[in-house]
Amino acid sequence: MVATAVPVVQAVGLTKAFKDFWHRQRVLAVDRLDLDIHANEVFGLLGPNGSGKTTTIKMLLGLLYPTRGRIGVFGRPPTDVAVKARIGYLPEESYLYRFLNARETLDFYGRLFRIPRPERRRRVDQLLEMVGLAGEARRRIGEYSKGMARRIGLAQALINDPALLILDEPTTGLDPIGTREIKDLILFLNREKRKTILLCSHLLADVEDVCQRVTVLYGGRRQAMGDIRELLSQRDLTQITTERLEPSTIEEIRRLIERLEGKSVLSVTAPSDKLESFFLRIVREARQARLRTSGAASGGQIADFLASGSAEGEALIASLVTASTRPAPAGTTPETPAPPPEEPAREVIDELVAGARRSAEGSPPEESPAPQAAEADTGVIDDLVRRAQERRAPGE
Amino acid sequence: MQGIWAIARLMVAESIRRRVAIVFIAVQLGLLAVLPFVVEGDGVTLRSRVQSCLAYALGAVGLLLSLLTVFLSCAAVADEIRNKTVFTVVSKPLARWKLVAGKWLGIMLLNAALLGVTLLAVSAAVWYLARQPTSVPGDREALQFEVLSVRHGVKPSPPDFQALAEEEIRRLRQENRLQDVSPDGVEAVRRSLVDNYRAGWRSIPPGQGRQFIFRNLRVDREQEGYLHLRFKPTHPGGLSDVAALVRLYCGDPEDPDTQMAPVEMECLVDRFQTVPIPLAAVNREGVFYVLIASADRGFTITFEGDDSLELLYGIGQFHWNLFCCLAILWCRLAFLAAGGLAASCFVSFPVACMAMMLVLFVSASGGFLMDAMEWVDPGTTGKADPMWIFGPPLRWIGRTFVRLVPDFSRYDATGNVASGRLIPLVWTFQAAAYLVLVRGLILGVLASVILTWREVARPTA
Numbered sequence: 068m069v070a071t072a073v074p075v076v077q078a079v080g081l082t083k084a085f086k087d088f089w090h091r092q093r094v095l096a097v098d099r100l101d102l103d104i105h106a107n108e109v110f111g112l113l114g115p116n117g118s119g120k121t122t123t124i125k126m127l128l129g130l131l132y133p134t135r136g137r138i139g140v141f142g143r144p145p146t147d148v149a150v151k152a153r154i155g156y157l158p159e160e161s162y163l164y165r166f167l168n169a170r171e172t173l174d175f176y177g178r179l180f181r182i183p184r185p186e187r188r189r190r191v192d193q194l195l196e197m198v199g200l201a202g203e204a205r206r207r208i209g210e211y212s213k214g215m216a217r218r219i220g221l222a223q224a225l226i227n228d229p230a231l232l233i234l235d236e237p238t239t240g241l242d243p244i245g246t247r248e249i250k251d252l253i254l255f256l257n258r259e260k261r262k263t264i265l266l267c268s269h270l271l272a273d274v275e276d277v278c279q280r281v282t283v284l285y286g287g288r289r290q291a292m293g294d295i296r297e298l299l300s301q302r303d304l305t306q307i308t309t310e311r312l313e314p315s316t317i318e319e320i321r322r323l324i325e326r327l328e329g330k331s332v333l334s335v336t337a338p339s340d341k342l343e344s345f346f347l348r349i350v351r352e353a354r355q356a357r358l359r360t361s362g363a364a365s366g367g368q369i370a371d372f373l374a375s376g377s378a379e380g381e382a383l384i385a386s387l388v389t390a391s392t393r394p395a396p397a398g399t400t401p402e403t404p405a406p407p408p409e410e411p412a413r414e415v416i417d418e419l420v421a422g423a424r425r426s427a428e429g430s431p432p433e434e435s436p437a438p439q440a441a442e443a444d445t446g447v448i449d450d451l452v453r454r455a456q457e458r459r460a461p462g463e
Numbered sequence: 464m465q466g467i468w469a470i471a472r473l474m475v476a477e478s479i480r481r482r483v484a485i486v487f488i489a490v491q492l493g494l495l496a497v498l499p500f501v502v503e504g505d506g507v508t509l510r511s512r513v514q515s516c517l518a519y520a521l522g523a524v525g526l527l528l529s530l531l532t533v534f535l536s537c538a539a540v541a542d543e544i545r546n547k548t549v550f551t552v553v554s555k556p557l558a559r560w561k562l563v564a565g566k567w568l569g570i571m572l573l574n575a576a577l578l579g580v581t582l583l584a585v586s587a588a589v590w591y592l593a594r595q596p597t598s599v600p601g602d603r604e605a606l607q608f609e610v611l612s613v614r615h616g617v618k619p620s621p622p623d624f625q626a627l628a629e630e631e632i633r634r635l636r637q638e639n640r641l642q643d644v645s646p647d648g649v650e651a652v653r654r655s656l657v658d659n660y661r662a663g664w665r666s667i668p669p670g671q672g673r674q675f676i677f678r679n680l681r682v683d684r685e686q687e688g689y690l691h692l693r694f695k696p697t698h699p700g701g702l703s704d705v706a707a708l709v710r711l712y713c714g715d716p717e718d719p720d721t722q723m724a725p726v727e728m729e730c731l732v733d734r735f736q737t738v739p740i741p742l743a744a745v746n747r748e749g750v751f752y753v754l755i756a757s758a759d760r761g762f763t764i765t766f767e768g769d770d771s772l773e774l775l776y777g778i779g780q781f782h783w784n785l786f787c788c789l790a791i792l793w794c795r796l797a798f799l800a801a802g803g804l805a806a807s808c809f810v811s812f813p814v815a816c817m818a819m820m821l822v823l824f825v826s827a828s829g830g831f832l833m834d835a836m837e838w839v840d841p842g843t844t845g846k847a848d849p850m851w852i853f854g855p856p857l858r859w860i861g862r863t864f865v866r867l868v869p870d871f872s873r874y875d876a877t878g879n880v881a882s883g884r885l886i887p888l889v890w891t892f893q894a895a896a897y898l899v900l901v902r903g904l905i906l907g908v909l910a911s912v913i914l915t916w917r918e919v920a921r922p923t924a
Binding site for chain 2: 114125128129130131132148149151152154156158160162163167171175178179180181198202220223227
């Protein structure tokens with residue numbers, strides 16, 4: 068992922084001290100944090116509970132004001148109302164109005180972005196379909212399970228087709244399928260729509276699967292920051308993966324390595340399936356067997372207004388950052404959605420498959436800029452293709 | 464504007480779906496439905512029954528809607544912050560003042576709807592009562608004229624006391640009774656004459672008469688119809704169980720067309736009397752003359768107070784008056800909503816509620832509180848301060864607070880509705896200007912500044 072020179076989010080010496088009634092400093096939640104989030108990247112804010120992740124995000128959104136330091140979003144202070152038209156925010160818990168139903172909720176947030184009524188209705192329908200709540204759209208949110216509330220929270224964060232998506236613990240309360248779908252969505256929005264995404268989580272697997280760069284916070288201070296592959300790579304180890312070998316062959320290889328390199332083999336194991344993959348496979352098989360379940364349905368296809376239209380990517384972000392130097396009318400969304408294609412799901416998937424092929428063929432694995440991401444991508448594409456085929460089948 | 468409108472719609476939806484609002488609405492509707500059947504009035508006349516029903520209904524609706532407005536406005540922002548729903552709202556492109564404005568608009572739309580329901584319910588109650596049987600002669604006519612119409616009341620124009628005094632001085636000079644008096648003495652006589660005339664022009668000594676002039680009457684003398692002269696004679700000794708014999712000569716003394724036959728009537732003192740007078744008694748300039756003579760030789764009758772002598776004539780429909788009364792009530796609610804929102808922006812719901820209840824109490828009884836503070840002020844009583852050294856600062860705080868809070872008794876037109884008096888449009892405009900545009904706006908700006916300045920999130924680390 069190529070980063071533009073001007074960061075979408077920039078924090079310098081960001082400090083937040085919480086004070087008591089007598090203005091005595093009680094907690095230093097964030098301590099001299101420097102942060103740069105570039106356009107078109109998925110940036111992870113990682114840390115245990117109470118490490119200052121959510122406080123940082125709240126300062127980014129103008130919900131809290133920094134005690135010291137400077138913070139800019141698209142080159143403007145976070146309190147600037149116009150900037151917020153380009154941001155989608157999913158809080159750590161879905162703080163939604165319990166007395167509204169899902170459709171009313173999305174319609175309400177759509178109104179705050181001044182999206183015209185026909186467009187708003189279209190987006191609401193597509194988002195409800197996408198997060199698998201179309202069948203529950205008339206139920207009050209107070210009656211929703213945590214996972215369902217999470218899904219509708221995500222939908223409200225996407226209603227304005229944001230250029231910067233801030234997700235605070237997005238997978239909390241979701242089952243593994245929902246978690247996988249959110250991660251797929253993050254990857255899709257980042258790769259195809261060139262969105263900038265700030266993901267805040269303490270679930271390491273989430274961050275590892277989707278983020279390109281991370282900052283690790285502890286005690287409000289930055290402990291590490293950088294490219295996730297670089298941070299995780301173990302340069303003094305080499306792993307060879309082949310199909311199953313006979314014990315005699317393994318012994319032969321062991322001897323060869325000792326002879327040529329003078330080093331000993333540390334371990335030889337048969338790799339086990341990841342629990343997540345195992346779980347997803349079981350559920351997929353059950354679904355194919357037409358077993359019924361209650362609650363939210365599995366997520367549908369990506370909403371048209373998110374999937375369609377040309378990805379302006381860097382140009383868009385650059386224009387946003389440039390535009391930040393001149394006043395923009397409040398409530399304008401950065402992108403004007405193009406009319407929906409006739410077969411959006413097919414187009415999206417075709418595009419994704421083509422993109423994945425290009426990246427797979429284009430460069431050898433050891434030189435690939437994002438081998439882990441590519442692996443995740445293939446999984447996403449397989450899943451999308453399979454789902455699209457399943458969905459298409461009854462109609463044909 | 465779309466953002467404000469979205470918040471207003473949300474506020475209305477929230478109010479309707481919250482049980483507290485539903486309870487208030489149910490109580491209000493139940494009360495309005497039950498009142499016509501339980502209110503007795505004086506137990507005799509239909510007029511009094513309708514008047515009592517109107518007074519109780521409007522009073523109860525005013526109180527209920529004030530409480531509802533306080534609860535809703537105090538919860539509006541505080542609950543958003545407590546439930547953290549404010550996170551997803553202020554992270555959208557919505558200026559914080561628009562959040563406050565939208566909440567206010569939502570509450571006031573709900574109030575407008577409830578006042579609309581009140582208008583319909585009260586009209587229905589009055590319609591029902593007006594059709595009930597009555598055995599008192601003239602009761603139905605009295606109900607029609609004194610309650611179910613809008614009457615304009617005109618007070619008699621005072622005579623030119625200076626001119627009268629001047630004429631008296633001239634007469635005294637002609638009689639050479641002022642020749643030994645210095646100019647200062649003449650001036651003292653003139654001043655004392657003016658004071659006497661002013662004090663005595665509403666009094667009629669026994670066996671004498673006094674002419675009262677009512678100007679600027681907007682009536683068509685060619686039409687069939689009546690003016691009503693309403694008066695309450697009082698006894699100088701404060702007695703209330705004696706009758707006075709009064710004779711009325713109506714019409715312009717210089718225009719025979721307007722002159723009516725004299726009316727003689729015996730009336731109990733300290734009671735209002737209403738005498739119908741044909742419209743033809745008004746002259747072409749819209750002036751009505753009446754000479755009231757005390758035919759009784761027993762005592763001087765006096766018309767004390769501003770309302771004890773006036774001329775009333777119908778100029779409109781009861782519903783218009785009711786509408787104006789409810790519009791003034793809406794302005795009061797608008798002020799309360801703005802106050803509740805301002806409190807809600809920086810303190811929690813219970814604290815905001817307590818503060819606004821205090822405001823409501825003071826606004827309803829400000830005059831009494833001021834009097835109460837006077838009674839314990841050593842400057843007035845000459846006694847030791849019962850609150851010791853804390854007295855002066857406490858009284859200062861109390862008086863400042865009472866002065867800051869509007870006196871709702873100045874914005875209450877219930878009495879006019881019940882007595883069929885016109886509520887001047889200027890009252891409504893005054894209420895709108897003073898309660899909504901000035902105080903409401905100041906509180907709204909205060910609320911917006913507080914909400915913009917404060918952090919809406921709380922420490923979580």
